[in-house]
Amino acid sequence: MxxxxxxxxxxxxxxxxxxxxxxxxxxxxxxxxxxxxxxxxKPHGHGAVVVVPMLDDETVLLVREYAAGVHRYELGLVKGRIDAGETPAQAADRELKEEAGYGSRRIDVLRAMSLAPTYMSHQSWLVLARDLYPERLPGDEPEELEVVPWKLDELDQLMLREDFSEGRSLAALFIAREWLRNPT
Incomplete structure (x- = not known):
């Protein structure tokens, strides 16, 4: 309708x-x-990125960082805000370097995702990063984040972990996995 x-x-x-x-x-x-x-x-800033960094065709890189909202260390994807003048692809590459210590030679912006569209206009851009290479930029994190490789075919195990609870990360991994299986 x-x-x-x-x-x-x-x-x-x-x-x-x-x-x-x-x-x-x-x-x-x-x-x-x-x-x-x-x-x-009212939206603040220019949106955010959620990055799915692929170490190889089957392995995504997750980061473990302190999550103040639940007061524990949480596994999730690289994510962060889009700075003024940046595209989602540029913000994704910068955040990847700051949080995981990698840059990307191949970046695909897959789609925008909303958090709570009934009362927020905030958008997070889902970005797939491939052809990674080591490069670190200083970030705003108070400690270096642990980088955890995870096989895409083991998402069923990841989604049940207590320390992997952020909805954007979970949705992004399933969307990226399907996109990789059937790129358009």
Missing amino acids: SRRLPVIHSITERAEGPSDRTVEVLDLEFSNGERRRFHRQ
């Missing part, structure tokens, strides 16, 4: 919560005449 997008009558901003994050309040009118106010977090 195809629906006409709601009409936005106004957008106002306000600070909300203990961190005073900016929230946009949208005054919307739907095609059936109903009006509602929806809230969404």
Whole structure:
């Protein structure tokens, strides 16, 4: 079913919560005449990248880093923000060098992923990095991250690990695995 997008009558901003994050309040009118106010977090920055670095055709590189939200060390993919003036491919290569100590000669931007599209407009770009070579750039991490090679055909084991819980990393690995099997 195809629906006409709601009409936005106004957008106002306000600070909300203990961190005073900016929230946009949208005054919307739907095609059936109903009006509602929806809230969404105002985006900060230029988005983010989630990088799937392939050491070889079967092995992805994960990083283990401290995750303050769950207060433990967590396995996941290389990820980070896109700086002003960077493309997702450039940000992915920089983050890969900072977090895993590798650069990439072949980068494919596969797609954008949203975190919570009902109330956030933030986008994370899924990037596949291949033809890796050693190169390290200084990053903003307080300690060097452990790099953990993982076979793509063992994702069933990885997805059940307690220390691998970030949804973007899990989704990105399955998408990249399927893309590698059937590149378009």
